[in-house]
Amino acid sequence: MADGRGTSSHSGENLLFLTDEQLRQAIEAMFFAYRGFTADPDRILVDMAYGRAHHRAIHFINRAPGTTVNNLLGLLGVTKQSLNRVLRTLIADGLVESQVGKSDKRERHLYLTEAGRALEQTLSDAQRVRMRSAFREAGPEAVAGFRSVLETMMDPEMRHSYQRLKENSG
């Protein structure tokens, strides 16, 4: 593992893409790419009183309208206190609406308001511009590989959430 090889080559395959050096490069690629990934929406958010946490909440509420607070906690992977702070400001600012559940009145169902949808559109447009040009440049096969690796990299629980969101949104 420390000899520069990803694995002992007990098969005939070419496993050079699994060497430690290749993996190190991939780790750096993830780091640098994620910076690019968040850069554009971040620039928009600083002008408002919001941060990346607000963006994430808005993204998933838009993606799963009517989601409960508990469900959102699972998607975001933060504590309820942390989410609540963000949600409170979004509700106070009229970007998110909280509705008491009909069947279960303990639950709050979350929806974006018109203003919330507008901000979501602005942010995701900005983020998609970069994604789209990267995808176009890299081509369909590369994109398929990109998504395949990302999916296998997730924790199983996250992968499950990811798949459910995919299915519920075409």
Place this chain on the structure above:
Amino acid sequence: MADGRGTSSHSGENLLFLTDEQLRQAIEAMFFAYRGFTADPDRILVDMAYGRAHHRAIHFINRAPGTTVNNLLGLLGVTKQSLNRVLRTLIADGLVESQVGKSDKRERHLYLTEAGRALEQTLSDAQRVRMRSAFREAGPEAVAGFRSVLETMMDPEMRHSYQRLKENSG
């Protein structure tokens, strides 16, 4: 752009992978995957008094031994005050060594100590385990696509840093 299409299809190509829905899914994949990407080293770091910022500093000092503080600032994309706080603790704990430059004595050249290298190894081993199994599962073509998309997603400046690191380390 808001009609669910990534682009008007003025060519004969199949551009379905550029639809807004596909891009949204990719955005979510990046978010969930990055969580997985950082999860393993994070678990190790909480037991020590360190965080992700320390990990990043250690990673790049290991990767580019003798790098200057200024150079490291560019790689990490933070302020010198923020980096300095991290660096100070690493130096105090004997994981990083700071050497005054020979030609330019204003510069500080940074190196990992033996203990620093040991921690780096522990952290990157943990991170590579997940990477390696994801790569193995997805296969070489997928990995090539993965890296290609990540590279085109970086800001040009970051891409340049990334390429230089690659060249200087085989």
Place this chain on the structure above:
DNA sequence: GAGTTTACGTCAGCCTTGTTGACTTTCCAA
């Protein structure tokens, strides 16, 4: 019907990691 669990909100306090601004020391270069 009483007791327990669940969902949510909130207060208080803490930590990491980012920021700006001001200031000093060192030292290179015009």
Place this chain on the structure above:
DNA sequence: TTGGAAAGTCAACAAGGCTGACGTAAACTC
């Protein structure tokens, strides 16, 4: 020799994580 770049330090602050404790209402269970 003087201006400015590089490095470091101090102070103050903010975002956004965290834990722990507590309260309320609703739902569930026995």
